[in-house]
Amino acid sequence: SQQGEEDPQALSIQEGENATMNCSYKTSINNLQWYRQNSGRGLVHLILIRSNEREKHSGRLRVTLDTSKKSSSLLITASRAADTASYFCATDALGDTGGFKTIFGAGTRLFVKA
Amino acid sequence: EPEVTQTPSHQVTQMGQEVILRCVPISNHLYFYWYRQILGQKVEFLVSFYNNEISEKSEIFDDQFSVERPDGSNFTLKIRSTKLEDSAMYFCASSEALGWQLSNQPQHFGDGTRLSIL
Numbered sequence: 001s002q003q004g005e006e007d008p009q010a011l012s013i014q015e016g017e018n019a020t021m022n023c024s025y026k027t028s029i030n031n032l033q034w035y036r037q038n039s040g041r042g043l044v045h046l047i048l049i050r051s052n053e054r055e056k057h058s059g060r061l062r063v064t065l066d067t068s069k070k071s072s073s074l075l076i077t078a079s080r081a082a083d084t085a086s087y088f089c090a091t092d093a094l095g096d097t098g099g100f101k102t103i104f105g106a107g108t109r110l111f112v113k114a
Numbered sequence: 115e116p117e118v119t120q121t122p123s124h125q126v127t128q129m130g131q132e133v134i135l136r137c138v139p140i141s142n143h144l145y146f147y148w149y150r151q152i153l154g155q156k157v158e159f160l161v162s163f164y165n166n167e168i169s170e171k172s173e174i175f176d177d178q179f180s181v182e183r184p185d186g187s188n189f190t191l192k193i194r195s196t197k198l199e200d201s202a203m204y205f206c207a208s209s210e211a212l213g214w215q216l217s218n219q220p221q222h223f224g225d226g227t228r229l230s231i232l
Contacts, residue, residue, distance in 0.1 A: 095171070
């Protein structure tokens with residue numbers, strides 16, 4: 001089964017507007033993380049929310065987690081052109097040998113127009 | 115701020131050849147990872163590494179692949195007998211601790227090596 005599927009796949013907004021991206025997952029999680037990836041660059045960790053948390057804030061970022069619905073959302077308020085990037089949610093799944101592996105979703109491509 | 119560095123930034127190799135991708139994780143980190151991202155697709159987990167051994171690997175990480183920490187700073191991914199479908203961005207990451215077992219530390223990524231197999 002797939003973990004961490006985001007929607008929408010792409011989002012285009014005007015600078016100053018809010019951007020909301022959603023993520024769904026299938027198995028139980030210990031935490032869920034959001035990452036950003038600028039074109040041609042590595043992933044940058046944005047925020048982690050634990051399974052016993054429902055909401056978390058970091059600057060202009062707000063993340064919610066609903067474990068009953070197995071979903072999370074990332075809200076970016078007052079967006080800026082510099083927020084243009086792909087955003088991925090990631091969850092940790094137990095691997096076959098007892099370790100864990102991080103599963104990334106397909107991502108949401110956000111474009112903020114100046 | 116300390117960062118993960120990867121070399122080379124771009125590697126072009128003939129099919130069938132071996133490649134070694136290099137990474138220098140953040141110095142006080144204990145866990146190391148390799149991921150692959152085929153153009154336009156999602157980031158895929160390959161392998162995690164701790165205490166000089168593989169902690170977990172995915173189905174992608176078959177006998178063609180191997181990882182090594184040859185010294186105290188480098189972490190390498192070797193791909194033997196490369197195939198066209200190995201063309202992708204390869205990302206290295208490191209973290210202070212395994213998230214769900216200890217303190218939920220995030221992973222820090224390098225900017226990747228673009229591997230092109232001809």
